[in-house]
Amino acid sequence: PALDDHVLGVAIYRDASRKKEEETELIMSLEREGIISSISARLLEKGARGVPGAMGEMAAFLGVNRGALVEMDCDDVPTGEIILTDGEISEGTSPLEFASLPASALCGFAGRPWEKGPVEIGSSGRPEERHEALILEAVGLQGDHVHAQPVYSGTEGNAFLLLQKGREPISYADSALITKFCALSGSVLLRDIRMQMIKETNRLLEGASRDIVEILARALSMKDPFTAGHQINVANLAKAMAEKGGYDESFTERVYYSGLVHDLGKIAIPSSILSKPGRLTEVEFEIIKGHVRLGWEILSSVELPWPLAEIILQHHERLDGSGYPGLLEGSSIIKEARFLAVADVVEAMISHRPYRAGLSIKEALSEIKRFRGIRFDPEAVDLCIAVIEEGFVMSDPSYLPYP
Numbered sequence: 005p006a007l008d009d010h011v012l013g014v015a016i017y018r019d020a021s022r023k024k025e026e027e028t029e030l031i032m033s034l035e036r037e038g039i040i041s042s043i044s045a046r047l048l049e050k051g052a053r054g055v056p057g058a059m060g061e062m063a064a065f066l067g068v069n070r071g072a073l074v075e076m077d078c079d080d081v082p083t084g085e086i087i088l089t090d091g092e093i094s095e096g097t098s099p100l101e102f103a104s105l106p107a108s109a110l111c112g113f114a115g116r117p118w119e120k121g122p123v124e125i126g127s128s129g130r131p132e133e134r135h136e137a138l139i140l141e142a143v144g145l146q147g148d149h150v151h152a153q154p155v156y157s158g159t160e161g162n163a164f165l166l167l168q169k170g171r172e173p174i175s176y177a178d179s180a181l182i183t184k185f186c187a188l189s190g191s192v193l194l195r196d197i198r199m200q201m202i203k204e205t206n207r208l209l210e211g212a213s214r215d216i217v218e219i220l221a222r223a224l225s226m227k228d229p230f231t232a233g234h235q236i237n238v239a240n241l242a243k244a245m246a247e248k249g250g251y252d253e254s255f256t257e258r259v260y261y262s263g264l265v266h267d268l269g270k271i272a273i274p275s276s277i278l279s280k281p282g283r284l285t286e287v288e289f290e291i292i293k294g295h296v297r298l299g300w301e302i303l304s305s306v307e308l309p310w311p312l313a314e315i316i317l318q319h320h321e322r323l324d325g326s327g328y329p330g331l332l333e334g335s336s337i338i339k340e341a342r343f344l345a346v347a348d349v350v351e352a353m354i355s356h357r358p359y360r361a362g363l364s365i366k367e368a369l370s371e372i373k374r375f376r377g378i379r380f381d382p383e384a385v386d387l388c389i390a391v392i393e394e395g396f397v398m399s400d401p402s403y404l405p406y407p
């Protein structure tokens with residue numbers, strides 16, 4: 005500063021406001037990164053269930069307390085919505101609110117952000133915005149300054165995000181944060197839809213496979229009612245053993261369904277041999293033994309979610325190699341076949357046939373105990389004894405034809 009052309013002194017000033025702005029921006033940028041990390045971790049851990057929490061977290065950071073995220077299926081029917089009201093997140097679907105909209109409204113609305121990227125929508129009175137106003141109303145938003153952004157797209161569905169911001173435009177950095185949220189949420193929502201589709205396909209496939217197995221069992225019952233009843237009992241006993249042993253659902257299903265059709269190959273054995281009263285000749289017994297390979301041949305030609313053909317091929321194998329077809333012994337026999345072997349033998353021993361009386365349960369159990377660890381899997385023997393001693397009863401002792 006000078007006074008009357010006389011220099012009295014010099015002062016140096018430094019404008020600190022710019023520096024402060026830079027510091028504030030740096031802090032904000034670090035906070036944004038923190039939010040993105042937190043959202044990513046949440047979505048990674050919880051998948052689609054984490055989207056509402058992630059949206060709430062992002063909105064709180066942006067200072068937005070009203071908004072919505074609407075999911076639609078491939079026919080533009082809303083399938084879910086996340087609503088942000090006064091900072092609180094709620095989930096659900098409001099089919100009634102959306103039902104009042106013209107059919108084209110959601111479709112046109114969802115398409116617009118995809119064409120133009122993030123857009124600002126509101127009731128400006130333009131004809132194409134009338135639908136938008138209705139959509140905003142349906143999710144509890146009104147007026148201007150609503151930021152709309154696509155969340156994901158795919159052949160299976162799409163979604164859009166709405167955030168009611170203040171009059172201030174969304175900053176470039178905040179817009180990047182919203183885009184990141186939309187990309188992450190979109191991928192987990194899409195993954196969720198695909199997982200549901202896979203589950204549904206598997207459910208249909210398993211249902212069809214069960215039907216096939218039951219049809220095959222039924223086909224045999226027409227030829228040999230005794231075998232039909234035997235198969236049902238063996239399936240139930242083997243299933244009870246697997247459950248008692250704490251085996252998982254897929255193991256239990258494998259022993260159950262293989263039990264239901266384990267003698268399927270008998271369908272190709274002449275009835276005169278199958279139902280022959282009295283002792284079989286050696287040749288006849290060899291023909292009967294062929295049922296395991298015949299069963300394997302029939303079942304290996306059918307696509308099923310369980311390896312039934314292999315289990316059935318091995319159900320007469322024995323640990324000491326004394327079984328047939330005699331290809332395997334010990335632990336090379338699959339566990340399911342070892343379970344089936346025990347259930348099969350016990351059921352066969354206690355069943356009555358026109359040409360012979362069945363053994364008592366006590367006699368049958370002492371027989372498998374005698375060969376425990378020799379012919380039969382020790383665990384399968386113990387589980388079979390345990391379930392029978394706990395009151396397991398053959399559900400079909402009368403050997404009526406398959407119902």
Ligand SMILES: [Fe+2]
Pocket residue numbers: 266267295319320
């Ligand atoms: Fe058999």
